[in-house]
Amino acid sequence: MSEVRVRFPPSPTGYLHIGGARTALLNWLYAKKTGGKLILRIEDTDEERSTSASIDGILDGLSWLGLDWDEGPYFQSSFADDHCRAAQKLIETGHAYKCFCSKEELEAKRDAAMAAKQDVKYDGTCRNLSGEEIAAREKAGIPAVIRFKVEKKDGVVGYDDRVLGRIERRYDDIEDFVIVRSNGKPLYLLCNVVDDIRDRISHVIRGQDHMTNTTRQVLLYEALGAPVPVFAHMPLTLDLQKRKISKRSHGEIVAVQFYRERGFIPWALCNFLVLLGWNPGDDREIFSREELIEAFSLERIGKTNSIFNYRKDDPKFFTDPKAIAINAHYLRTLPIVEIGALVKKHFQTQGLWHDDYDGPRREWFLATLELIRDRFHTINDFAEAGRAYFADDYALDPQPLAKNVLKHPELREWLPGLAERFAALKLFDKEHTETATRGMAEELAIKPGILINAMRTVLTGQLAGPGLFDVLVALGREKVVARLRDIDRLFGGI
RNA sequence: GUCCCCAUCGUCUAGUCAGGUCCAGGACACCGGCCUUUCACGCCGGCAACACCGGUUCAAAUCCGGUUGGGGACGCCA
Numbered sequence A: 001m002s003e004v005r006v007r008f009p010p011s012p013t014g015y016l017h018i019g020g021a022r023t024a025l026l027n028w029l030y031a032k033k034t035g036g037k038l039i040l041r042i043e044d045t046d047e048e049r050s051t052s053a054s055i056d057g058i059l060d061g062l063s064w065l066g067l068d069w070d071e072g073p074y075f076q077s078s079f080a081d082d083h084c085r086a087a088q089k090l091i092e093t094g095h096a097y098k099c100f101c102s103k104e105e106l107e108a109k110r111d112a113a114m115a116a117k118q119d120v121k122y123d124g125t126c127r128n129l130s131g132e133e134i135a136a137r138e139k140a141g142i143p144a145v146i147r148f149k150v151e152k153k154d155g156v157v158g159y160d161d162r163v164l165g166r167i168e169r170r171y172d173d174i175e176d177f178v179i180v181r182s183n184g185k186p187l188y189l190l191c192n193v194v195d196d197i198r199d200r201i202s203h204v205i206r207g208q209d210h211m212t213n214t215t216r217q218v219l220l221y222e223a224l225g226a227p228v229p230v231f232a233h234m235p236l237t238l239d240l241q242k243r244k245i246s247k248r249s250h251g252e253i254v255a256v257q258f259y260r261e262r263g264f265i266p267w268a269l270c271n272f273l274v275l276l277g278w279n280p281g282d283d284r285e286i287f288s289r290e291e292l293i294e295a296f297s298l299e300r301i302g303k304t305n306s307i308f309n310y311r312k313d314d315p316k317f318f319t320d321p322k323a324i325a326i327n328a329h330y331l332r333t334l335p336i337v338e339i340g341a342l343v344k345k346h347f348q349t350q351g352l353w354h355d356d357y358d359g360p361r362r363e364w365f366l367a368t369l370e371l372i373r374d375r376f377h378t379i380n381d382f383a384e385a386g387r388a389y390f391a392d393d394y395a396l397d398p399q400p401l402a403k404n405v406l407k408h409p410e411l412r413e414w415l416p417g418l419a420e421r422f423a424a425l426k427l428f429d430k431e432h433t434e435t436a437t438r439g440m441a442e443e444l445a446i447k448p449g450i451l452i453n454a455m456r457t458v459l460t461g462q463l464a465g466p467g468l469f470d471v472l473v474a475l476g477r478e479k480v481v482a483r484l485r486d487i488d489r490l491f492g493g494i
Numbered sequence B: 001g002u003c004c005c006c007a008u009c010g011u012c013u014a015g016u017c018a019g020g021u022c023c024a025g026g027a028c029a030c031c032g033g034c035c036u037u038u039c040a041c042g043c044c045g046g047c048a049a050c051a052c053c054g055g056u057u058c059a060a061a062u063c064c065g066g067u068u069g070g071g072g073a074c075g076c077c078a
Helices: A018-034 A052-065 A076-092 A103-115 A131-139 A188-198 A208-223 A247-254 A256-261 A266-274 A289-295 A321-333 A336-350 A362-375 A398-406 A411-424 A430-444 A448-460 A468-475 A477-485
Strands: A005-008 A037-042 A071-075 A096-099 A145-148 A156-161 A165-170 A178-180 A203-207 A230-234
Touching (some): A005 A203, A018 A203, A018 A256, A018 A266, A018 A289, A037 A052, A052 A256, A071 A076, A076 A178, A076 A188, A145 A208, A156 A208, A178 A188, A188 A208, A256 A266, A266 A289, A266 A321, A430 A468, A448 A468, A448 A477, A468 A477
Parallel strands (some): A037 A071, A203 A230
């Protein structure tokens, strides 16, 4: 068995979206699994829509996801000569011909056929022009495209799909498709095959939306005298209305970049994406890289399209709930130093980072992340719901403020009083702060919960959080005392 | 209209190739309970699906046929 070589060939016409990321991921996994190579090739032959910003975005997205490649990025546009030579060869060997039908004519015919609910295949007008007829048209300066000449014969062309099984299509059902534009630029169908041959691609893993391309491309491989690679068509990812997910209709929610901005852990996103249309055959759903590579196989890719369960404007879930759940799982189970590294990056962009956190305060920093991470869903939560641990400009959630603080005006006395007790404590630790708090509640003949819940809200801005006395220790005496003394500011507005 | 693919809980899916161990298993979400000064985590429990109709068989989610439904493709886009 020769070397496995797979490729990811994005067209740089937008950002990397999760469908593309999923394709890249599966190719990457197969390469890793087999010890093969992943080739990255930018398919930029549509010069009008290709942008360099898009190329950067795709490369950034892949890097962020941790999907590395072994060769490339190659640029399809730099192999234009190969593509043209292949087209020329196809004409010379009788596998292709020039077609002088105008775009307008063809469009008119196609529209008419569609309207009449007829088949819309090319009618073969130029298929059998004589040498003289061709010469005459060329002399007259009529622009021509090059079409592939599909053999007129009974039978089928087919391939053995590693996911779907044997796929066949009758020659009769395949029209003479265009492989070179009238401006001389070869089209995707041809370029893609020529590049895959040159790059010695052994397995083509791509979406089911390419299935009709594949049968035509098999014809090209054969005409070009090249071995046909193994194909594996993966199911598509659809939205709740069962439409293909796309930037145009779904916006940022399908962009890898969006998940990066919202505080996703890169591998968590990969883990979620691989489960859309693949499973290991047992009940596992969480995989380390190594585990996933070990478990992966093309045969376990499903045949059924899956739905990306995202509801626009859902107040509770900003994306597919399962994606969030997987991310949250990683957030609370990854080694805390890994979380620390991710939080550091985010804090740096938020102006919350202090170099101390990598130095003398490192232990405190990591312990605090450990304390609060259990109820967070994304890395961004550390700077939002967790802000009070790292800065003084944290927001107070109005709901708990009303419920836990403003409801008890006596807290204007109690909390500063408690602050003084804390200030006087020999040791500011869990045990002593708890004793002081409960002691005061007893003296006041109130439930300790009143003081505890009030403190949680005042000190963290939140309704809920870790055990309060852990919070006190994490914040440290200085901040706790200052925030409790300053209680009046909260009542100022009433 | 033509061609191709697909069809199990709301969603992701196991089971289908080698029919019985499946009155269908897991996960997410949802609902209830335990734990807890709060919330979350964790644990326990619940709700919830074999698209339909025929056929084959002692036996069908599983095999066969049809119907319906969904998706994809039908560009001088990739």
